[in-house]
Amino acid sequence: MPSWPALISQAFNGLALGSLLALVSSGLTIILGTLGVLNFAHGALFAVGAYAAFVMLQYTHSFVLTVVVGCGFMLALGVLLERTIIRLFYNRPHEDQILVTYGIGIVLVECVRAIFGGNAQRVPTPSWGQGATQLGFLIYPTYRLQLIAIVAMLLLSLYLVLYRTSMGLVVRAGIENPGMVGILGINLRRTFLLVFAIGVVAVGLAGMLYAPVVAVTPDMGANFMAQSFVVIVLGGLGSFPGAVIGGLIAGEIISLTSAFNSSYSEVMLYALMALLLVLRPQGLFGSEGRV
Amino acid sequence: MLTLEDCTRMSLLEVDRINTLYGDSHVLFDVSIRVEEGEVVALLGRNGAGKTTTLRSIMGVLAPQSGQIRLDGKPIAGLPPSAIANLGVQLVPEERAIFGGLTVEENLRIAALTAPNAWSFERIYAMFPRLKERRRSLGRTLSGGEQQMLAIARALIRDARIILLDEPFEGLAPLIVRDLVTVARNLAAEGRTMIVVEQNVTAALSFAHRVYGLNNGHVVFEGTSADLDANPDLARDFLGIAA
Numbered sequence: 001m002p003s004w005p006a007l008i009s010q011a012f013n014g015l016a017l018g019s020l021l022a023l024v025s026s027g028l029t030i031i032l033g034t035l036g037v038l039n040f041a042h043g044a045l046f047a048v049g050a051y052a053a054f055v056m057l058q059y060t061h062s063f064v065l066t067v068v069v070g071c072g073f074m075l076a077l078g079v080l081l082e083r084t085i086i087r088l089f090y091n092r093p094h095e096d097q098i099l100v101t102y103g104i105g106i107v108l109v110e111c112v113r114a115i116f117g118g119n120a121q122r123v124p125t126p127s128w129g130q131g132a133t134q135l136g137f138l139i140y141p142t143y144r145l146q147l148i149a150i151v152a153m154l155l156l157s158l159y160l161v162l163y164r165t166s167m168g169l170v171v172r173a174g175i176e177n178p179g180m181v182g183i184l185g186i187n188l189r190r191t192f193l194l195v196f197a198i199g200v201v202a203v204g205l206a207g208m209l210y211a212p213v214v215a216v217t218p219d220m221g222a223n224f225m226a227q228s229f230v231v232i233v234l235g236g237l238g239s240f241p242g243a244v245i246g247g248l249i250a251g252e253i254i255s256l257t258s259a260f261n262s263s264y265s266e267v268m269l270y271a272l273m274a275l276l277l278v279l280r281p282q283g284l285f286g287s288e289g290r291v
Numbered sequence: 292m293l294t295l296e297d298c299t300r301m302s303l304l305e306v307d308r309i310n311t312l313y314g315d316s317h318v319l320f321d322v323s324i325r326v327e328e329g330e331v332v333a334l335l336g337r338n339g340a341g342k343t344t345t346l347r348s349i350m351g352v353l354a355p356q357s358g359q360i361r362l363d364g365k366p367i368a369g370l371p372p373s374a375i376a377n378l379g380v381q382l383v384p385e386e387r388a389i390f391g392g393l394t395v396e397e398n399l400r401i402a403a404l405t406a407p408n409a410w411s412f413e414r415i416y417a418m419f420p421r422l423k424e425r426r427r428s429l430g431r432t433l434s435g436g437e438q439q440m441l442a443i444a445r446a447l448i449r450d451a452r453i454i455l456l457d458e459p460f461e462g463l464a465p466l467i468v469r470d471l472v473t474v475a476r477n478l479a480a481e482g483r484t485m486i487v488v489e490q491n492v493t494a495a496l497s498f499a500h501r502v503y504g505l506n507n508g509h510v511v512f513e514g515t516s517a518d519l520d521a522n523p524d525l526a527r528d529f530l531g532i533a534a
Contacts, residue, residue: 169401173390180388183350184445185376185405287391 002259008138010259011252016144016213018251019151023206024224025231025243026158027199033175033238034188034195037086037097042203043225044105044112049074049207050216051112054123063126070208071201078200082193090192113218120215129212147209154205155244161198162240171195175238176287227254230273236286245284301364303328303484304349304380304453309358309368311341311348318344320508321358326453329482333499333516335492335530340505342488343385346455349486350382351375362453377405379452383459385488387442391431395422395441398430402445410448418474419444436467443474453484460491472497504530 002010024046031039052073056066081104089097129143162168174181174188181188207221214220231250235242250269257265276283304326311319319341326332334342347353349360351372360368367375372382390398396412399422403409416423419440425433433441439459446454459475460468472494478485479498489495496502496516504512504519506529512519519526 166400166404169393169397170404173393173401176390176392177388179352179372180384180390181401182372183352183376183382183384183388184402185373185449186401187371187373 005138007256007259009140010255012138012140012144012148014252014255015248016148016251017255018248019148019155020206020210020247021224021228021231021251022244022247023151023154024203025228025235025247026155026240027202028225028228029232029235029238029243030162030171030175030195030240031199032232034171034178035086035090035192036094036178037089037101038094039199040098040102040225041081041105041108042199042228043221043223044108045074045077045200045203046207046210046221046224047112047216047218048077048108049204050123050211050220051116051121051207051218052204053208053211054116054121054216057123063128067205067208071205074201074204075197077204078197079193081200082196086196087189087192090189109218109221116218118218120217123211123216125212143212147213150209151206154202158198158202158240167191167194227269230269232283233273234276234283236283239283239285242283242285301361302326303330303363304486305361305364306345306349307359307361309345309348309355309360311344311353311355313344313353318508319348319355322505322508322510324486324503324510326484326486329484330501331479331483331485331487331499333492333495333502334486334488334505335495335502335512335519336505337530339507340530341508342505343457344508345505346382346457346486346488349375349455350380352382373405376449376451379450380455381446381449381451381453382455383442383446383457385457385461387438389430389433389438389441391429393430394427395430395433396426398441398445399448403448406449408450410450412448415444415448418447436463436471439463439467439471440474443471447478453486454478456485456487456489458488458490460489460494468494506530 024042028039028042031037049070052070053066056069057063060066060069085100085104089100125143129146131142132139133142133145162171170181170186170188170191174191178188227250231246232243234249235246253268253272254265257268302325306322306324308321308323309319310317310321322341322345324332324345334345336342344353348355351367351370355368358368359366362378362380367378390401393401399412399415421437422440422444425437430441443459460471463471468491476498487495487499499516501515502512502519503510504525511529512522512525
């Protein structure tokens with residue numbers, strides 16, 4: 001049995017991991033819900049985000065500037081991918097969509113490997129996030145606390161876009177019933193580009209923010225993507241609140257289980273998914289029907 | 292004796308010998324329908340006669356294999372539903388298709404988004420006070436009658452030139468049907484152009500000017516409701532109506 005401070009510390013790690021998973025999965029789930037495409041390049045885009053941070057930091061020496069420029073880069077990459085490849089696959093079968101996004105993922109990861117090599121790169125913690133913070137009952141790395149706060153703000157902005165703007169209204173309606181959105185005079189295709197780009201920026205941001213915490217390697221996104229697939233199944237396909245809550249649950253399960261025995265943390269995650277699929281196949285916030 | 296004016300006069304909507312397939316099965320055979328401005332037309336027929344398919348073809352949800360559909364004389368067959376909606380055609384589907392995760396007001400807001408002459412919420416609420424009471428409720432919490440009101444309100448807020456009502460009274464309590472029939476009658480009296488598909492023939496005929504009968508994907512009858520009364524055999528044999 002681990003000590004209480006160790007458990008609480010792991011609970012915080014779970015919150016940090018969970019909030020990142022929430023951000024990654026939000027992008028994945030709104031792309032799936034709106035476009036109907038399961039984006040298998042999502043993990044590669046996470047790694048691309050982390051490498052973007054690695055490169056920009058060497059030029060700008062400012063983490064904030066790095067993130068701003070990095071977002072612009074991810075936005076451009078997202079628009080490029082949607083315009084040149086993804087949009088050709090909206091009317092194709094799901095197998096084709098999976099194959100093409102999987103292919104995009106491989107190309108991106110191998111490009112990264114060709115440029116930077118396969119060795120792990122280090123992205124330094126920003127100057128304002130160094131050291132540890134005394135929380136009274138616990139001393140915890142400052143950057144990870146800031147990470148939780150930053151991701152919380154990003155998720156809040158995403159919430160505001162989805163629930164307080166006309167575009168968000170169209171996206172939410174489109175996830176539910178794309179046919180009816182068309183009957184009401186709205187060309188959903190125009191929204192697809194924006195949604196895809198937002199999803200790519202979200203996952204790229206997660207990669208940039210996570211870079212100082214882990215070793216940056218070309219394959220770093222693979223595990224994250226597998227976990228975020230579990231998250232969107234937990235939360236309900238296409239559900240933004242589901243991705244957020246599912247991400248936090250998954251983060252805590254992985255972290256708390258590894259306080260006892262780290263080799264079981266993923267097992268527990270998949271066991272929970274299996275259990276939920278039996279009890280509530282549509283996921284926590286999912287509705288029956290579509291996808 | 293046809294005058295030149297009669298030949299060149301354009302109907303608001305003209306469905307010209309369309310053939311529509313649903314998957315592999317041929318559903319509509321050379322279906323032709325005309326609807327004049329300000330007219331209410333009822334499509335009657337048994338289940339599977341092709342009534343819903345006709346409405347879905349007009350809306351562009353299904354593209355006819357052959358034939359043409361004209362709005363103000365301009366061909367619209369083959370256009371996507373969003374383009375047809377923006378020309379002023381509005382389907383109120385049988386399943387109502389209310390967005391369950393959106394509030395009543397959000398359902399109205401999204402409907403009004405691309406309509407240049409959208410009505411104000413107040414005008415809609417004056418017509419459907421019940422929707423005003425429930426404007427903050429999620430679509431999935433509405434009763435069947437409220438959902439139908441909202442479905443019709445979404446077409447009205449767009450100020451649609453022609454509204455296609457698919458089974459608007461289906462599965463609703465008699466009292467609610469009575470209210471909705473009143474709404475439909477008022478719309479008809481104001482000169483709103485509509486096509487209504489309905490199993491409840493009495494309700495449909497109470498506000499329709501003209502009737503088309505469909506049987507197995509063919510138009511088998513065209514006339515006024517008085518003409519239909521004069522043809523009880525036809526009504527019984529082809530349309531499944533005990534007149």
